Amino acid sequence: MILFRAAEAATIAGGQLTAGDPMAPISGVTTDSRQVSAGDLFVAVAGRQHDGHAFLSAARQAGATVALVGRGTEQPPGMTLVRVADPVAAMGMLAANHRRRFDLPVVGITGSVGKTAVKDLTGGVLGQDYRVLLTEGNLNTEIGVPLTLFRLTDRHEVAVLEMGMRGLGQIAALADMALPLVGVITNVGEAHLEVLGSIERIATAKAELLAALPPDGVAVVNADNAWTRRMAEARPGPTIRFGYAPDAAVTACDLENRAEEGTRWRLVVREWGWPRRCLGRPTGRWPPGPAEQEINLPLPGRHQVENALAAAAVGLLFGIRPEAIARGLEAAPRTGMRLAIRRVAGITVIDDTYNASPASMLAALTTLQEVAGSGRAIAVLGDMLELGSESREAHHQVGAACAGLQGLIALGDRARDIAAAARAAGLRSVTACRRSEEALAELATMVRAGDTVLFKGSRAMRMERLLADFLAGREGGLAS
Numbered sequence: 001m002i003l004f005r006a007a008e009a010a011t012i013a014g015g016q017l018t019a020g021d022p023m024a025p026i027s028g029v030t031t032d033s034r035q036v037s038a039g040d041l042f043v044a045v046a047g048r049q050h051d052g053h054a055f056l057s058a059a060r061q062a063g064a065t066v067a068l069v070g071r072g073t074e075q076p077p078g079m080t081l082v083r084v085a086d087p088v089a090a091m092g093m094l095a096a097n098h099r100r101r102f103d104l105p106v107v108g109i110t111g112s113v114g115k116t117a118v119k120d121l122t123g124g125v126l127g128q129d130y131r132v133l134l135t136e137g138n139l140n141t142e143i144g145v146p147l148t149l150f151r152l153t154d155r156h157e158v159a160v161l162e163m164g165m166r167g168l169g170q171i172a173a174l175a176d177m178a179l180p181l182v183g184v185i186t187n188v189g190e191a192h193l194e195v196l197g198s199i200e201r202i203a204t205a206k207a208e209l210l211a212a213l214p215p216d217g218v219a220v221v222n223a224d225n226a227w228t229r230r231m232a233e234a235r236p237g238p239t240i241r242f243g244y245a246p247d248a249a250v251t252a253c254d255l256e257n258r259a260e261e262g263t264r265w266r267l268v269v270r271e272w273g274w275p276r277r278c279l280g281r282p283t284g285r286w287p288p289g290p291a292e293q294e295i296n297l298p299l300p301g302r303h304q305v306e307n308a309l310a311a312a313a314v315g316l317l318f319g320i321r322p323e324a325i326a327r328g329l330e331a332a333p334r335t336g337m338r339l340a341i342r343r344v345a346g347i348t349v350i351d352d353t354y355n356a357s358p359a360s361m362l363a364a365l366t367t368l369q370e371v372a373g374s375g376r377a378i379a380v381l382g383d384m385l386e387l388g389s390e391s392r393e394a395h396h397q398v399g400a401a402c403a404g405l406q407g408l409i410a411l412g413d414r415a416r417d418i419a420a421a422a423r424a425a426g427l428r429s430v431t432a433c434r435r436s437e438e439a440l441a442e443l444a445t446m447v448r449a450g451d452t453v454l455f456k457g458s459r460a461m462r463m464e465r466l467l468a469d470f471l472a473g474r475e476g477g478l479a480s
Contacts (some may be wrong), residue, residue, distance in 0.1 A: 013090035020080025038063035095146030111186025121311035125328035140164035175212030188227035189359040194388035223248040238275040242309040260341035280318035293322035301367035346449035353463035372452035376406040382457020383412035
């Protein structure tokens with residue numbers, strides 16, 4: 001499939017074709033010279049560590065036919081060059097143009113915590129009745145969203161896009177590119193507080209998704225979060241609330257923790273709040289409530305059930321029957337480094353090392369205690385970053401939540417506040433470490449057979465490395 005010709009791409013992106021063939025076909029788009037396929041457009045992004053302009057020859061050798069460049073550069077033989085003011089912005093213009101060729105509904109998903117989980121769960125639910133284009137991994141930025149949109153073809157019936165941000169106006173720009181019909185906001189919390197400056201500004205940034213919806217668009221918001229509740233109350237258009245609050249149209253009851261097997265619960269659909277029409281192909285009655293359905297979610301934790309409720313709400317909007325929603329949720333993927341549970345040499349390990357915010361830390365600690373049951377629960381927690389002036393208070397809040405554990409190892413300068421608050425809350429077995437090697441040694445003496453151990457911290461803390469070293473030691477000890 002040809003997405004564009006070089007001259008067409010130059011016109012759409014407001015650029016100038018400076019060298020090569022105006023009719024050169026573009027069949028794909030990439031920003032990584034290592035992932036180029038024949039016929040691709042290579043976008044030369046100037047990043048903090050690498051400048052894509054240095055990889056034009058490598059991209060051409062791999063099969064790229066055209067490149068978007070932001071400055072004058074030597075033309076690799078056989079490559080067509082389109083010069084633009086900003087290659088990333090130009091890529092967004094091309095993606096917006098491509099998206100507008102297709103008349104299909106788009107579901108946009110954002111929030112401080114849970115975006116990727118909700119995206120994956122929503123894809124699984126909608127995939128029961130529709131051919132779905134889904135964001136790969138967490139490609140949710142001004143680069144990732146366009147790359148997803150370029151994969152859109154005639155075979156797709158709905159698109160589910162994760163949208164992230166690190167400033168005001170960014171989600172609005174992504175929404176202008178993607179034209180969502182449904183906007184899902186998982187929650188508003190302290191993630192990126194250092195960048196935005198206040199939780200009010202974070203809420204304003206997230207609300208840009210709802211502001212971008214058309215008059216017949218539907219908002220799907222968390223009924224348990226004060227900030228998203230305010231968004232729902234201020235919105236004139238149809239809004240579906242999910243969560244545990246009494247006024248949630250999509251809620252859960254009878255939760256049963258099943259450790260590494262996940263959580264069993266009942267989906268409850270109430271009759272209020274639904275728009276006048278189904279957004280897809282209705283396969284049952286409309287509106288969809290009242291109804292109930294047993295769910296076996298292969299993910300642990302009350303917060304994962306809440307993520308599943310968001311996905312169920314979207315599925316119901318598109319006419320997915322509750323029993324099909326159950327099948328979609330029960331096939332949910334277990335994403336690496338996000339509450340992945342495994343047993344090693346008599347120890348239950350919870351790997352939640354991908355990232356950390358105050359809300360996700362508290363949710364993970366709750367899950368730790370649920371999985372541990374009557375056994376000992378131990379947490380290995382690293383710094384939470386990008387919290388600005390709220391950092392100390394946020395770390396103290398997490399530390400206080402550790403009071404019910406049997407052991408805590410805090411790694412990093414900021415995590416020392418977690419340790420101090422845990423001690424103040426009455427936890428006796430607390431160790432604060434500055435280096436991973438110290439934490440590993442402390443953990444080796446603290447842990448014993450039957451324990452459940454949680455590993456979690458911000459991405460920059462590389463907690464997965466500490467976990468890998470711990471597992472290697474346990475497995476090695478078992479083998480010997």
